[in-house]
Amino acid sequence: MSALIPVRRSAKPARRLAERGLTTVEYAIGLLGAAAAAMLLLRIFNDNAIFDTMMKWITDLFVKVAPHS
Numbered sequence: 001m002s003a004l005i006p007v008r009r010s011a012k013p014a015r016r017l018a019e020r021g022l023t024t025v026e027y028a029i030g031l032l033g034a035a036a037a038a039m040l041l042l043r044i045f046n047d048n049a050i051f052d053t054m055m056k057w058i059t060d061l062f063v064k065v066a067p068h069s
Contacts, residue, residue: 044050 044054
């Protein structure tokens with residue numbers, strides 16, 4: 001046992017206590033981002049002009065990619 005492996009100590013208790021709220025903030029930011037994305041998609045799919053344009057673009061893309069018989 002002449003060679004000891006150094007053990008890294010964890011952060012100080014005060015620092016761990018201060019970082020405990022970071023997880024909550026990260027979840028809140030993620031939830032806000034998901035809500036914003038949902039609102040954007042709802043806006044896009046409720047607007048018929050944008051939806052029609054997107055559907056035309058997608059169907060044209062499939063027509064170009066699909067093999068012609």
